[in-house]
Amino acid sequence: MTTQTAAPARLRGGHPQHTTDQEQHMPIRPENRGRYPINWPDISRSIRIDRARLRCECDGRCGTSHGGRCAARNARPNPMTGSLVVLTVAHLDHNPANCDPANLMAACQACHLRYDREHHAQTRAATRRAAITAAGQLTLEDPCPSAST
Numbered sequence: 001m002t003t004q005t006a007a008p009a010r011l012r013g014g015h016p017q018h019t020t021d022q023e024q025h026m027p028i029r030p031e032n033r034g035r036y037p038i039n040w041p042d043i044s045r046s047i048r049i050d051r052a053r054l055r056c057e058c059d060g061r062c063g064t065s066h067g068g069r070c071a072a073r074n075a076r077p078n079p080m081t082g083s084l085v086v087l088t089v090a091h092l093d094h095n096p097a098n099c100d101p102a103n104l105m106a107a108c109q110a111c112h113l114r115y116d117r118e119h120h121a122q123t124r125a126a127t128r129r130a131a132i133t134a135a136g137q138l139t140l141e142d143p144c145p146s147a148s149t
Protein backbone atom coordinates (compact mmCIF):
# COMPACT_ATOMS: atom_id res chain seq x y z
CA MET A 1 0.00 0.00 0.00
CA THR A 2 1.47 3.25 -1.07
CA THR A 3 0.71 6.38 0.76
CA GLN A 4 0.48 9.02 -1.88
CA THR A 5 1.10 12.26 -0.15
CA ALA A 6 -0.25 15.14 -2.10
CA ALA A 7 2.76 17.13 -3.10
CA PRO A 8 2.80 20.35 -1.21
CA ALA A 9 2.38 23.18 -3.61
CA ARG A 10 5.26 24.94 -2.00
CA LEU A 11 8.13 26.00 -4.22
CA ARG A 12 11.50 24.86 -3.08
CA GLY A 13 14.33 27.28 -2.88
CA GLY A 14 12.26 30.32 -3.39
CA HIS A 15 14.33 31.91 -6.12
CA PRO A 16 12.42 32.36 -9.34
CA GLN A 17 13.86 30.24 -12.16
CA HIS A 18 13.70 32.87 -14.82
CA THR A 19 15.38 32.29 -18.10
CA THR A 20 17.73 34.99 -19.22
CA ASP A 21 15.86 37.49 -21.28
CA GLN A 22 19.10 38.93 -22.61
CA GLU A 23 18.90 37.08 -25.90
CA GLN A 24 15.45 38.47 -26.61
CA HIS A 25 16.99 41.91 -26.89
CA MET A 26 19.44 40.72 -29.48
CA PRO A 27 18.40 41.91 -32.89
CA ILE A 28 18.86 38.66 -34.77
CA ARG A 29 17.43 38.99 -38.23
CA PRO A 30 15.30 36.09 -39.43
CA GLU A 31 17.61 35.43 -42.38
CA ASN A 32 20.59 35.22 -40.01
CA ARG A 33 18.94 33.09 -37.36
CA GLY A 34 20.01 29.83 -39.00
CA ARG A 35 23.60 30.99 -39.23
CA TYR A 36 24.03 31.28 -35.48
CA PRO A 37 25.50 28.19 -33.78
CA ILE A 38 23.19 26.27 -31.49
CA ASN A 39 25.23 27.30 -28.43
CA TRP A 40 25.22 30.97 -29.37
CA PRO A 41 23.49 32.01 -26.11
CA ASP A 42 26.33 30.36 -24.16
CA ILE A 43 29.00 31.95 -26.33
CA SER A 44 27.35 35.33 -26.08
CA ARG A 45 27.00 35.06 -22.31
CA SER A 46 30.60 33.97 -21.89
CA ILE A 47 31.87 36.92 -23.91
CA ARG A 48 29.66 39.44 -22.14
CA ILE A 49 30.20 38.17 -18.60
CA ASP A 50 33.48 36.24 -18.43
CA ARG A 51 35.52 38.32 -20.83
CA ALA A 52 33.93 41.76 -20.95
CA ARG A 53 32.75 41.79 -17.30
CA LEU A 54 29.48 43.25 -18.57
CA ARG A 55 31.19 46.31 -19.94
CA CYS A 56 31.22 47.38 -23.58
CA GLU A 57 34.48 46.23 -25.20
CA CYS A 58 34.46 48.80 -27.96
CA ASP A 59 37.69 50.79 -28.02
CA GLY A 60 36.66 53.06 -30.85
CA ARG A 61 36.06 50.43 -33.50
CA CYS A 62 32.51 51.72 -33.87
CA GLY A 63 33.96 54.92 -35.32
CA THR A 64 33.46 57.02 -32.19
CA SER A 65 36.37 57.83 -29.97
CA HIS A 66 35.46 57.20 -26.32
CA GLY A 67 38.88 58.24 -25.09
CA GLY A 68 39.71 54.57 -24.62
CA ARG A 69 37.31 51.78 -23.92
CA CYS A 70 33.60 52.58 -23.95
CA ALA A 71 32.36 53.13 -20.40
CA ALA A 72 28.89 51.65 -20.98
CA ARG A 73 27.98 48.88 -18.55
CA ASN A 74 25.15 46.40 -18.79
CA ALA A 75 21.91 47.45 -17.04
CA ARG A 76 23.31 50.90 -16.28
CA PRO A 77 22.58 54.18 -18.02
CA ASN A 78 24.87 54.69 -20.97
CA PRO A 79 27.26 57.55 -20.06
CA MET A 80 27.00 58.84 -23.63
CA THR A 81 23.30 58.53 -24.34
CA GLY A 82 21.74 58.11 -20.89
CA SER A 83 19.60 55.18 -22.04
CA LEU A 84 19.77 51.83 -20.26
CA VAL A 85 22.54 49.65 -21.62
CA VAL A 86 21.74 46.16 -22.83
CA LEU A 87 25.06 44.62 -23.69
CA THR A 88 25.04 42.69 -26.96
CA VAL A 89 27.74 40.79 -28.83
CA ALA A 90 28.80 42.05 -32.23
CA HIS A 91 30.48 39.98 -34.93
CA LEU A 92 33.40 42.05 -36.16
CA ASP A 93 33.24 40.50 -39.62
CA HIS A 94 29.42 40.53 -39.59
CA ASN A 95 29.33 36.80 -40.12
CA PRO A 96 27.15 35.23 -37.41
CA ALA A 97 28.67 31.83 -38.13
CA ASN A 98 32.14 33.05 -37.17
CA CYS A 99 32.06 32.81 -33.38
CA ASP A 100 35.79 32.85 -32.82
CA PRO A 101 36.28 34.98 -29.67
CA ALA A 102 38.62 37.18 -31.71
CA ASN A 103 35.69 37.96 -33.98
CA LEU A 104 33.35 38.87 -31.15
CA MET A 105 33.00 42.12 -29.25
CA ALA A 106 30.67 42.81 -26.36
CA ALA A 107 29.07 46.10 -27.32
CA CYS A 108 26.47 48.49 -25.99
CA GLN A 109 23.61 49.28 -28.35
CA ALA A 110 25.16 52.61 -29.36
CA CYS A 111 28.49 51.06 -30.35
CA HIS A 112 26.86 48.03 -31.97
CA LEU A 113 24.60 50.19 -34.09
CA ARG A 114 27.43 52.54 -35.08
CA TYR A 115 29.73 49.65 -35.84
CA ASP A 116 27.14 48.06 -38.11
CA ARG A 117 26.37 51.39 -39.76
CA GLU A 118 30.09 51.91 -40.49
CA HIS A 119 30.24 48.48 -42.03
CA HIS A 120 27.14 49.06 -44.13
CA ALA A 121 28.52 52.36 -45.36
CA GLN A 122 31.79 50.65 -46.29
CA THR A 123 29.91 47.87 -48.04
CA ARG A 124 27.89 50.40 -50.02
CA ALA A 125 31.06 52.28 -50.98
CA ALA A 126 32.78 49.05 -51.99
CA THR A 127 29.77 48.04 -54.09
CA ARG A 128 29.78 51.44 -55.77
CA ARG A 129 33.54 51.22 -56.44
CA ALA A 130 33.09 47.73 -57.86
CA ALA A 131 30.28 48.97 -60.08
CA ILE A 132 32.39 51.87 -61.33
CA THR A 133 35.34 49.56 -61.95
CA ALA A 134 33.12 47.11 -63.76
CA ALA A 135 31.69 49.94 -65.85
CA GLY A 136 35.23 51.12 -66.63
CA GLN A 137 36.27 47.67 -67.70
CA LEU A 138 33.22 47.37 -69.88
CA THR A 139 34.04 50.69 -71.53
CA LEU A 140 37.62 49.57 -72.13
CA GLU A 141 36.59 46.25 -73.56
CA ASP A 142 33.70 47.61 -75.53
CA PRO A 143 34.31 51.23 -76.45
CA CYS A 144 31.30 53.08 -77.63
CA PRO A 145 31.96 53.88 -81.31
CA SER A 146 29.88 57.05 -81.29
CA ALA A 147 32.04 58.49 -78.50
CA SER A 148 35.21 58.58 -80.62
CA THR A 149 36.53 62.04 -81.38
Ligand SMILES: [Zn+2]
Nearest residue numbers: 056070108111
Ligand atom coordinates in the same frame (compact mmCIF):
# COMPACT_ATOMS: atom_id res chain seq x y z
ZN1 LIG B 1 29.88 51.04 -26.17
Ligand SMILES: [Zn+2]
Nearest residue numbers: 058060062111
Ligand atom coordinates in the same frame (compact mmCIF):
# COMPACT_ATOMS: atom_id res chain seq x y z
ZN1 LIG C 1 32.23 52.31 -29.56
